[in-house]
Amino acid sequence: MTGDLDRKIAVWTPDLSGVNGQNMVTRRVVKNQKEFLGTIYEYPGNTLSSIPRTLWLAARLALSVVRGQHSKVYLVCSRSSIGFLRDTLPLFTSRLGARVIVHVHGSDFPHLFERRVIGRLARWLYASCEVIVPSHHLLELLAPSDFRQLLVCENFAELRDFDYSRSKRRAGNDSIVVLWNSNIMASKGIVELVQGIKLLRCEGVAIKLILLGKAIGDAEKSTATMQAYLHELRQTVWIDVKGSVPPEDVSLLVSESDVIALPSTYSSECQPLAVIQGMLGGCALLVSDTPAMRSTVGNYPAVFVERNSGSIAHALRQIVQSRSGPAECEAASHARERFSPDRFDSCIRRTLTAGE
Structure with a gap:
């Protein structure tokens, strides 16, 4: 040229x-x-x-x-x-x-x-x-x-060394694994997600939460407040706080998770990597009902929620009662092309x- x-x-x-x-x-x-x-x-x-x-x-x-x-x-x-x-x-x-x-x-x-x-x-x-x-x-x-x-x-997104042939179908007695793969910010809905999972656990549902990312302040709560909140969560037996992890570990965690959750109302949220990676891996998606999230998800099967514990708990009940099938597998294949x-x-x- x-x-x-x-x-x-x-x-x-x-x-x-x-x-x-x-x-x-x-x-x-x-x-x-x-x-x-x-x-x-x-x-x-x-x-x-x-x-x-x-x-x-x-x-x-x-x-x-x-x-x-x-x-x-x-x-x-x-x-x-x-x-x-x-x-x-x-x-x-x-x-x-x-x-x-x-x-x-x-x-x-x-x-x-x-x-x-x-x-x-x-x-x-x-x-x-x-x-x-x-x-x-x-x-x-x-x-x-x-x-x-x-x-x-x-x-774009990719899951390194990910086994795409592995089924996401759960056995009826398995615990549901929810993965949070974003920074720990109040406006991203972490507090409401934890409260929503608590509601299900009170109903006897076997469900646990894995947290990735670090505590960051925003317009709602300071970094110090979120760090203190994250410290509290570390004491909870059904929450596994892993912090920031390398990309290859994210792939493994996505493969072991049933749900990717991000009920975010963060004003800058546009096309979050966590949601895209969940789509690539064929996970169930629990995301906020915003134009940015709907545009990102596209035709992929997802449950849209309001940022409150009741809406999140209701969505999780739907996911618990469902089983991954051909629709999710086909949508995941399309997502891998779309976000190549x-x-x-x-x-x-x-x-x-x-x-x-």
């Missing part, structure tokens, strides 16, 4: 050392599209001491565009007001003639344009950018005419090289 692709694509992203879904996706883009990429500008975390370095990196990126070293920018955007200000200079390169491809990773992205002061600037900057969203539900909240281009590229890493790579590659 010649032309603009001879000038590599600059990448603007948060520090990639953190363990989260956004970084997992970005690391794959950096690794598998490296033939097209130039300098990776990783800015540090959200601290006052990090501001000078972040500004310096943003200036260097903009200067590289002005000098012709980069003709494109792949930008992993922030959705907060402060984060948007951090992205402003890299976004502005679209007004200098660069092709800026923005990858969105949260359902709260549309809220950025609704803010009184920053929203106007955001609309002006994003109007000359191409925007990738991971979920079709966001298309209903965004106007394609507000961007140079708006397209969907769904996320190769499909994701192809989608990103087509976007990065479009017009060349």
Whole structure:
């Protein structure tokens, strides 16, 4: 290829050392599209001491565009007001003639344009950018005419060393295993899930819970509060708190679980990896009734709940009374195609090289 692709694509992203879904996706883009990429500008975390370095990196990126070293920018955007200000200079390169491809990773992205002061600037900057969203539900909240281009590229997932031939059908006297495979946050519904399982156990149902992830604060409860709550859960005999585990261990835990639960109302929840992995593994799904979750689940059999213990307990009763069958197996096979890493790579590659 010649032309603009001879000038590599600059990448603007948060520090990639953190363990989260956004970084997992970005690391794959950096690794598998490296033939097209130039300098990776990783800015540090959200601290006052990090501001000078972040500004310096943003200036260097903009200067590289002005000098012709980069003709494109792949930008992993922030959705907060402060984060948007951090992205402003890299976004502005679209007004200098660069092709800026923005990858969105949260359902709260549309809220950025609704803010009184920053929203106007955001609309002006994003109007000359191409925007990738991971979920079709966001298309209903965004106007394609507000961007140079708006397209969907769904996320990917895989279960390493997973035996897909293994049946998920349970014997009638087996305990039901519920897996929580996300960070321990109040807005994700962990408290209500535990209460819902307690209700079933009081009815004599053999059911246990495995918890993955670490305690993180949000708008509802602080990190310290969630850490204390997690400490309490460690004392409960039917709850196995494992914390953060490597990917190969997640595959094994999914294979040993009956239900993947995520009754989340977290505002940024978009296309959670935990739910996708549950679909790949043919597990029963218990998820919140939100546009993001419905878009992620698609045609996969799932039970949608409100974020309260009664709704969750009712859903679990339905799951306990059911047995996995051909419908789940067929849906799991479709999910493995839909969320294939190769499909994701192809989608990103087509976007990065479009017009060349």
